[in-house]
Amino acid sequence: MAAKFVSLLVTMFVFASTLISSSNALSLNYYDQTCPNAETAIAEAVHKGMINDKTVPAALLRMHFHDCFIRGCDGSVLLNSTVKNQAEKDGPPNISLHAFYVIDNAKKQVEKMCPGVVSCADILALAARDAVSLSGGPNWNVPKGRKDGRISIANDSLQLPFPTFNISQLQQSFSQRGLSIDDLVALSGGHTLGFSHCSSFQNRIHNFNNKTDVDPSMDPSFASSLRQVCPMHNTVKNAGSFLDTSPTVFDNAYYKMLVQGKSIFSSDQALLTNSRTQALVQKYAASQPEFYEAFANSMVKMSSINGAGTEIRLDCRSINH
Ligand code: HEM
Ligand SMILES: *[C@@H]1O[C@H](CO)[C@@H](O)[C@H](O)[C@H]1NC(C)=O
Ligand SMILES: *[C@@H]1O[C@H](CO)[C@@H](O)[C@H](O)[C@H]1NC(C)=O
Ligand SMILES: *[C@@H]1O[C@H](CO)[C@@H](O)[C@H](O)[C@H]1NC(C)=O
Ligand SMILES: *[C@@H]1O[C@H](CO)[C@@H](O)[C@H](O)[C@H]1NC(C)=O
Ligand SMILES: *[C@@H]1O[C@H](CO)[C@@H](O)[C@H](O)[C@H]1NC(C)=O
Numbered sequence: 001m002a003a004k005f006v007s008l009l010v011t012m013f014v015f016a017s018t019l020i021s022s023s024n025a026l027s028l029n030y031y032d033q034t035c036p037n038a039e040t041a042i043a044e045a046v047h048k049g050m051i052n053d054k055t056v057p058a059a060l061l062r063m064h065f066h067d068c069f070i071r072g073c074d075g076s077v078l079l080n081s082t083v084k085n086q087a088e089k090d091g092p093p094n095i096s097l098h099a100f101y102v103i104d105n106a107k108k109q110v111e112k113m114c115p116g117v118v119s120c121a122d123i124l125a126l127a128a129r130d131a132v133s134l135s136g137g138p139n140w141n142v143p144k145g146r147k148d149g150r151i152s153i154a155n156d157s158l159q160l161p162f163p164t165f166n167i168s169q170l171q172q173s174f175s176q177r178g179l180s181i182d183d184l185v186a187l188s189g190g191h192t193l194g195f196s197h198c199s200s201f202q203n204r205i206h207n208f209n210n211k212t213d214v215d216p217s218m219d220p221s222f223a224s225s226l227r228q229v230c231p232m233h234n235t236v237k238n239a240g241s242f243l244d245t246s247p248t249v250f251d252n253a254y255y256k257m258l259v260q261g262k263s264i265f266s267s268d269q270a271l272l273t274n275s276r277t278q279a280l281v282q283k284y285a286a287s288q289p290e291f292y293e294a295f296a297n298s299m300v301k302m303s304s305i306n307g308a309g310t311e312i313r314l315d316c317r318s319i320n321h
Contacts, residue, residue: 025145026143026144026145026146026304027143027144027145028141028142028143028144030122030143030144030145031114031117031118031122031144034114034117035110035113035114035117035118037113038110038113038114038117038118038126039126041106041109041110041113042106042109042110042123042126042127042130043126043130043134044109045102045105045106045109045127046060046102046106046127046130046131046134047130047134048105049099049101049102049105050131050134050135053099054248055098055099055194055195056099056102056131057131057132057134057135057193057248057250058131058193058194058195058247058248059096059097059098059099059102059194060099060102060103060124060127060128060130060131061128061131061132061190061193061194062096062097062190062194063077063078063097063099063100063103063124063128064124064125064127064128064303065128065187065190065302066088066097066157066160067121067124068177068302068303068305069159069160069161069173069177069305070088070156070157070159070160071149071151071156071307071308072149072305072306072307072308072309073121073124073125073146073302073303073304073305073306073307074121074146074147074148074149074307074308074309075119075120075121075124075146075148075149075307075309075313075316076088076149076151076152076156076307077089077097077124077152078100078103078120078124078316078317079152079316079317079318079319080317080318081154082318085152085153086153086154087152087153087154088152088153088154088156088157089152090154091153091154091155091156091157091158092154092155092157092158093157093158093160093162094157095197095199095200096194096195096196096197100316100317102127103120103123103124103127103316104316104317106123106127107120107123107315107316110123111314115314116312116314117312118312119146119147119148119309119311119312119313120148120312120313120316121146121147121148121149121307121309122142122144122145122146123316125142125144125146125303126142126144128299128303129142129299131193132193132250132295132299133250135193135248135249135250136249136250136251137192137250137251137292137295138250138292138293138295138296139296140296140297140299140300142300142303143300143303143304146307146309147307147309147310147311147312148309148310148311148312148313148316148319149307149308149309149310150309150310150311150319160173161173161174161267162267163196163200163201163203163264163265163266163267164203164265164266164267165266165267165270166266166270166273167181167270167271167273167274167277170184170267170270171184177302177305178301178305179298179301179302179305181274181276181277182276182280182294182298183298183301183302184271184277185271185277185280185281185284185294186280186284186291186294186295186297186298187295187298187299187302188254188267188268188271189252189254189255189284189291189294189295190295191243191244191254191263191264191265191268192243192244192246192247192249192250192251192252192253192254193243193247193248193249193250194242194243194247195240195241195242195243195247196240196241196242196243196264196265197238197239197240198229198230198234198239198240198241200240200264200265201226201230201241201264201265201266202230203215203266204218204223204226204265204266204269205218205223205226205227205230206227206232214227215266215269217261217269217272218261218262218263218269219260219261219262222260222261222262226241226264229241241264243264244257245257251288252284252285252287252288252291254268255281255282255284255285255291256285258271258272258281258285259272259281259282259285280294
């Protein structure tokens with residue numbers, strides 16, 4: 001009887017510790033003892049980066065999104081290609097991923113203070129939060145304790161949602177990662193920052209379908225201005241459009257434009273094709289505070305997508321040897 005009870009306890013313990021180790025449980029105070037000034041150093045690196053280059057916050061936010069959607073938030077997006085392997089960052093929709101040097105600078109400062117302690121995946125999650133708050137958006141506490149992965153594969157980037165996705169495809173892409181359609185609406189608000197190349201929205205402004213060149217759900221004068229910067233046979237390198245009217249300010253202008261038919265991607269417009277998501281878009285267009293609160297909550301969820309990382313990388317661009 002006693003032996004049976006002990007063996008039950010052991011089984012429960014093994015089961016519980018498997019759960020914990022396989023979920024890399026995150027916590028707010030993870031580095032309190034081992035690297036108490038890490039967050040300050042990372043925020044400083046982001047701040048320095050954005051003073052020199054206004055596009056840095058958008059780049060960091062998108063980089064974190066890509067990291068979390070592929071293999072969980074494990075820093076896989078940061079790894080360089082090698083002679084043997086083409087990495088995620090060099091995969092098909094790599095267009096415009098940039099500012100990796102800001103993460104390198106943050107890592108360098110953090111390594112000086114506490115070598116081998118803070119993961120690159122955590123640095124990226126914190127830098128994305130700083131990018132938003134330093135652009136005038138909400139601030140939130142980031143749970144930490146992610147481990148860095150050793151795998152980064154170019155073709156994996158095809159698992160990212162495409163800008164041509166409709167609402168059911170978006171919903172599926174998010175739910176596969178434990179995110180709801182409410183998270184989808186809030187996180188799409190990340191498109192309040194940054195820029196898109198023509199190729200990412202040309203489906204809406206040229207040969208939309210048999211009947212019409214232009215997506216009829218797009219505001220006609222907005223469409224004609226996009227067609228001007230992005231002609232059918234565009235030859236201007238890096239031509240494109242900002243994602244909203246205030247691309248360096250984290251505000252709710254994205255939703256205000258969206259309800260007017262002035263969004264950039266089909267995936268943005270798709271948020272108006274479902275009654276629940278449409279109501280949320282209208283709510284965030286009307287209330288910046290409600291958007292901020294929802295965005296912060298959904299970012300914590302996205303930032304917690306579990307990866308299979310095993311190490312604290314010493315250089316964010318290469319696995320430990
Ligand atoms: C819902 C599915 C999403 C799709 C289909 C999507 C697609 C895209 C595309 C195609 C671009 C432009 C790439 C280019 O042409 O240069 C872009 C830019 C961007 N996306 Fe998303 N995205 C999605 C969700 C998100 C999320 C969840 C975030 C962050 C919370 C985000 C943040 C950004 C930012 C900040 C940019 C601008 C990047 C820059 O200027 O460097 N996106 N997105
Ligand atoms: C993007 O990926 C392509 C391969 O699909 C690669 O040739 C190119 O160098 C990559 N671009 C950047 C900026 O990494
Ligand atoms: C690349 O990724 C796509 C989409 O995830 C998948 O269908 C395809 O089989 C992959 N190709 C290779 C060569 O791994
Ligand atoms: C979205 O696209 C998929 C694939 O083309 C299609 O099967 C599905 O019916 C579409 N859903 C909606 C809501 O349009
Ligand atoms: C486009 O046109 C072709 C032939 O005219 C027709 O068979 C097809 O159903 C049309 N597709 C759409 C989406 O209207
Ligand atoms: C990664 O690639 C960048 C740019 O291509 C290069 O400057 C850097 O030295 C590389 N780092 C490593 C560790 O491979």
